[in-house]
Amino acid sequence: MNIKKTKWVLAFGLIFILASCTGTDEPTGPTVVQATEASTSEESGPEPASIDAAKLFQDNCSRCHGDKREGKNGPSLLPERLTKDASVYEKTITNGSGPMPAWGNRLSAEEINALAEWILIPVE
Secondary structure (H helix, E strand, O other): OOHHHHHHHHHHHHHHHHHOOOOOOOOOOOOOOOOOOOOOOOOOOOOOOOOOHHHHHHHHOHHHHOOOOOOOOOOOOOHHHOOOOHHHHHHHHHHOEOOEOOOOOOOOHHHHHHHHHHOOOOOO
16 A cells, blocks of 8 residues: 555544544433432432432443543543542533543533542542
8 A cells, every 4th residue: 555545544544533532422311310319408408419420431431431441542531540630620521622522511510520520539
């Protein structure tokens, strides 16, 4: 194969890989999986819904970051590789970065916060 054809094949391959992680597919099904009943206790007020961050990750992130956060098209999200605090990862999830799509228009702030904190927990 000549060099020009090789460059075209590599360019289309790169485009394909980046396009597969653009997040253009709509998430399937609800992302808030588990909710607790609201408490009307006078001291604490209503309890917020419980967010299953592991399910959120599987439904929305594992396609690019791997089922066990080991990395795929996207980088590994294992805690030993993550060196910043959760707020940095919240911003990245919300606004996107490079080939990473923005999820701020698809996930709530609470869901994004739960994901950012969850990726910092060691994998069992």
